[in-house]
Amino acid sequence: MRRTVFSSGFFLFSCLATGNASAALAASSDAAEIQELRREMVAMRRELMGQISSLKVRLAKSEARTNRNNQKKIAAPAALLPATELSEQKVRHVVSGPSDPAIKFSDSASQYNILRLSEIGTPPSDRGVVESWKHFHWATQKDENVRVGGMIIGFPRGRFTIASADAAYAFSVGLALHEDIGGFFGMSPRPGETKGNFPGLTQNLRRLRLPVSFRYKNWIANVTPDWGSSSSDGKVSLYEANINYTGFSHTYVTVGYFQPRVTFYDSQSSNNFQMLERPGITNIVRNIAAGDSRFSAGALHYEKRWWIAGYFTGQSYGTRGNDSTVSDSQTGATLRVAGRPYISKNVDIHVGISALSAFKTTQNSAGRRYSPGEATEAGLTGTKLISATVSNTGPVWAAGPELGLRWRRLIMIGEYYHIGVQRSERGLPVVNFDGYYGEATYTILGKPRAYDIRQGAFSAPGVEADFDPQHGQWGALEVSGRYSVADLNDLSAGIRGGKQTVWAGGVNWYPNRHFRVMLDYNHFIVTRNQLPYNISGRNGNSVVTRLQAAF
Structure with missing residues (x-):
């Protein structure tokens, strides 16, 4: 009813x-x-x-x-979930935490998602793309793209890429642009000294790289020209030209002109640097048998808790072209081993060791010599305040430990290196140099720096929301400080190259993942040597701003 x-x-x-x-x-x-x-x-x-x-x-x-x-x-531990369930939110605590010790690397898709989370909002690399075909395929599927016929056109990891539907064939081109503006003050020469190249205000195109990558499945060819310079723009050179195979699990095999992954700073992209330039001692060490555009043959392998890379190295690109008297090329090798003995949500402890050696240095009309030197960590001048020359050299080697700590938004890292120079002539003493640095970085706004297992180093901070002041979005902001020492004195061997100490502080602002503005202040103290602009020792200051674009 x-x-x-x-x-x-x-x-x-x-x-x-x-x-x-x-x-x-x-x-x-x-x-x-x-x-x-x-x-x-x-x-x-x-x-x-x-x-x-x-x-x-x-x-x-x-x-x-x-x-x-x-x-x-x-x-729950993200890697224990099916790969299809690994959304960014579900594994965010794994990366920014950064990860739970129970997470295992048995699932390749899980690895990819965890790695991808560490890259959210961070700048693209200044290098060519080196990753496995599977990871690259997942990137082209997950990131924004459009399909035109049988092709995928998009920006996986922020880099313009054209790929076939299965990502077996791909072409990508990126950009690393670093424009420095600044100068020196308090650099008046003392009586009897020349001024040196320390302008009050100048500009320098520090880097202008166009990383170009060609892919066929797990085979990748990278070519990266560079129109920038560490001291003066207008110089055209090559940053890398190499062939890579990525078909082995978590392993990248590389042959060609390359930047061997040795020392903490050289294992990360320059787009991620905490300060404008590397610490002086790491710059000196890397140039023994590594550095930019060094011929290399070797491999890198990573796991969740440890990382290792080793390369056989030869001459740097342009060595013979710049010196027609070269009669024998350099040969050497590099090795870096790093790991994380402790991992928790708020803490990462990083330890590592790097070692490299030039078995024989380049021989030219002056014989075999080793000539280390370093500028002021400012990137605006080629004038080196510390410089030494060791003749009749045999093998040259360097080794030292590295330590790092992440506590929530605070990152601290430090390295120490000892350099030994053997002599080819009997009776000449072994020459010893050393140096070290310690630096700290704190992320005020944005996603804090996380640990990148592929680099064995900490990534850049991530921009979770692009700069938009009308809606209260300010990008990412961090402050940094560093104390570094590079000592090229060995008075027992008759070498006085000078000792350089640098106190530095900086601020880095990321309005989005592709752009960054840096401001660094350096105060440097250098003891005397035989250089005409440093007869009695030299103190000074620099202020430099860098405008960075990365794609």
Whole structure:
């Protein structure tokens, strides 16, 4: 009976709602019955509203239970979930935390998602693309792209890329642009000294690289020309030209002109540097048998907790072209081993060791010589305040430890290196140099620096929301400080190259992942040597701003 009344009432309600009042009145000529039907309609409306309210309450409870279940899933180790469930939110704590010790690398897709989370909002590399075909394929599928016929056109990891549908064939081109503006002050020469090249205000195109990569499955060819310079723009050179194979698990094999991954700073991209330039001692060490555009043959392998890279190295690009008297090329090798003995949500402890050796140095008309030197860590001058020359050299080697700590938003890293120079002539003493640095970086805004297992180093901070002051979005902001020492004195061997100490502080702002503005202040103290602009020792200051674009 109730259902019949409900149906009749619903019909009457429909007729009234649609304006068919005449049809409703025609259904009954009895006014009393019409009134009764109206009362029934009011009662049914109240009952329907009550049922709707009840359904809303049940729906809210159901949503709350679903949210609680999702939070439990997010709290679980991400790599233990199926690869298809690894969304950015579910594994964010794994990367920024950075990860739970229970996470295993048995699932390649899980690895990819964890690695991808460490790159969210961070600058692209200043190098060519080197990664496995599977990881590259996943990147082209997950990042923004469009499909034109059988081709994929997009920006995986922020770099313009054209790839076939299965990503077996691909071409990508990037950009690393570093424009420095600044100068020196407090650099007046002392009596008897020349001023040296320390301009009060100048500009320098520090880097202008166009990383170009050609891919066929796990085979990659990278070519990166460079129009920038560490001292003066206008110099055209080559940063890398190499062939890579990435088909082995977590392993990249490289042959060609390359920057061997040795020392903490050389294992990361210059787009990620905490300060404008490398510490002086790492620059000196890397140039023994590594550095930019060094012929290399070797491999890099990474796991969740450890990292290793080793290369056989030869001459740097342009050595013979710049010196026609070269009669024998340099040969050497590099090795770096790093790992994380302790990992938790808020803490990463990093340890490592780097070693490299030039088995024989380049021989030219002056014989075999080793001539280390370093400028002021400012990148605006080629004038080296510390410089030494060791003749009749045999093997040259360097080795030292590295330590790092991440505590939430704070990163601290330090390295020490000792350099030994053997002599080829009997009776000449071994020459010893050394140096070290310590630096700290704190992320104020944005995603803090996380550990990148492929570099064995910490990544740049991530921009979670692009700069938009109208909506309270300011990008990422960090402050840095560093103390570094490079000592090229060995008075027992008759070498006085000078000792340089640099106190530095800086601020880095990332409005988005592709652009960065850096501001560094350096105060340097250098002891005397035989250089005409440093006869009595030299102190000074520099302020430099860098505008960076990375794609």
